[in-house]
Amino acid sequence: MQEIQKKLGFGAMRLPMLNNEVDTAQVSRMVDAFLENGFNYFDTAHGYIDGKSERALKTCLTSRYPRERYLLADKLSGPFFKSEADIRPLFESQLEACGVEYFDFYLMHAQGAESFAHFKACRAYETAQALLAEGKIRHLGISFHDKAEVLEQILTEYPMLEFVQLQFNYLDYDDPIVQSGACYDVCCKHGKPVIVMEPVRGGLLATLPDNARAPLDALHGGSPASYAIRYAAGFGNIRLVLSGMSTEEQMRDNVSYMKDFAPLTETERAAVAEVRDIFRREVLIPCTACRYCTAGCPKDIPIPDIFSVMNRKKLHPYIDDEKAYRDACVGKGDAASCIRCSRCELECPQHLPIRALLSDAAKKYGKL
Numbered sequence: 001m002q003e004i005q006k007k008l009g010f011g012a013m014r015l016p017m018l019n020n021e022v023d024t025a026q027v028s029r030m031v032d033a034f035l036e037n038g039f040n041y042f043d044t045a046h047g048y049i050d051g052k053s054e055r056a057l058k059t060c061l062t063s064r065y066p067r068e069r070y071l072l073a074d075k076l077s078g079p080f081f082k083s084e085a086d087i088r089p090l091f092e093s094q095l096e097a098c099g100v101e102y103f104d105f106y107l108m109h110a111q112g113a114e115s116f117a118h119f120k121a122c123r124a125y126e127t128a129q130a131l132l133a134e135g136k137i138r139h140l141g142i143s144f145h146d147k148a149e150v151l152e153q154i155l156t157e158y159p160m161l162e163f164v165q166l167q168f169n170y171l172d173y174d175d176p177i178v179q180s181g182a183c184y185d186v187c188c189k190h191g192k193p194v195i196v197m198e199p200v201r202g203g204l205l206a207t208l209p210d211n212a213r214a215p216l217d218a219l220h221g222g223s224p225a226s227y228a229i230r231y232a233a234g235f236g237n238i239r240l241v242l243s244g245m246s247t248e249e250q251m252r253d254n255v256s257y258m259k260d261f262a263p264l265t266e267t268e269r270a271a272v273a274e275v276r277d278i279f280r281r282e283v284l285i286p287c288t289a290c291r292y293c294t295a296g297c298p299k300d301i302p303i304p305d306i307f308s309v310m311n312r313k314k315l316h317p318y319i320d321d322e323k324a325y326r327d328a329c330v331g332k333g334d335a336a337s338c339i340r341c342s343r344c345e346l347e348c349p350q351h352l353p354i355r356a357l358l359s360d361a362a363k364k365y366g367k368l
Contacts (some may be wrong), residue, residue, distance in 0.1 A: 003071055004240055007233045008258040010034050011037035012053045014244035022056040023051065030251045035069060037255045041241050044203060045075040045096055045109060058099035072098060072104035075143065078115045084123045084259060091131060106137040110349055112146030116154055125158050141165060144350035148182035155190040169205060170231045170272050171279055172282035177351060193239040195332050199232040200225050202288035205298040209315040212278040215271040226257045234263030239287055284311045285357060286350055293354060299333035303354060305343060306361050307334055325365045334368040335361035
């Protein structure tokens with residue numbers, strides 16, 4: 001994996017939008033700035049932004065730069081194939097959507113106990129190995145959301161995997177559900193470098209309330225996001241940290257401190273630990289706003305947006321959460337619309353009790 005030039009990757013799951021379409025003019029400027037500053041890793045997936053992410057990278061990146069200027073990662077996502085026969089056509093459609101002839105990095109997406117069983121039944125790993133042998137994939141890995149023991153099983157059964165993408169941030173490091181630290185240790189044991197996703201927890205660690213931000217402000221320098229990303233990048237086996245940058249401002253900020261990366265100092269680590277403790281006292285819903293839960297919702301409920309309102313109310317007691325809730329649900333289903341089908345919970349990487357949380361929201365806000 002020596003081709004990765006710096007420790008920051010451009011995640012294309014939360015690209016800037018304009019009238020419900022990717023703002024390709026802004027993304028093109030962001031791509032230019034990213035490459036000009038010596039970074040070269042871009043990450044997408046077939047389902048990101050309702051299928052618009054891959055094609056946006058074709059428009060903004062692969063059609064504008066020679067192939068050797070960038071590294072492109074894509075993923076095989078379970079919801080898009082039902083059998084072994086579906087995988088190659090899906091893969092070829094991804095190459096076409098991205099405008100490339102091969103992927104530098106390809107991941108078995110969102111692996112956990114249930115999804116791993118599906119991938120095994122469809123011989124997905126074996127198909128990916130064949131694509132690797134054919135030169136259509138340069139490096140094969142997984143993205144992972146489950147307990148450390150499941151990761152141990154996957155890396156033991158498929159030792160040819162080259163890397164693991166983990167949710168990894170200072171809030172989740174020793175969380176008993178996410179188990180970021182324990183999963184990181186499994187990767188180290190198996191000699192697999194780690195690519196980090198969700199270093200700022202879906203933006204939660206970038207927009208801190210005043211009480212949580214105070215320990216970082218006392219350091220007199222750096223945005224909240226900078227401390228979160230540098231925290232993750234400072235671990236020895238972390239090869240790259242992905243940031244889902246949604247604005248040019250976020251791009252400029254990330255580039256400013258990752259171009260010449262320096263790990264957190266002891267003083268900075270102590271401040272980050274204080275922020276973590278403040279968050280835990282607030283008992284927030286650990287949603288990362290990945291939006292996997294919304295794709296198959298029969299009632300089109302904006303689940304992450306509802307949870308964001310509930311979290312913001314805990315952090316900022318004086319906000320008008322009822323208005324925020326109405327704004328989040330306008331034109332869509334509300335929490336009371338939930339029919340408890342459980343599709344959302346099957347897709348949630350955080351294994352959240354979504355139906356119960358929506359029930360809480362419905363009790364608080366009523367039916368719109």
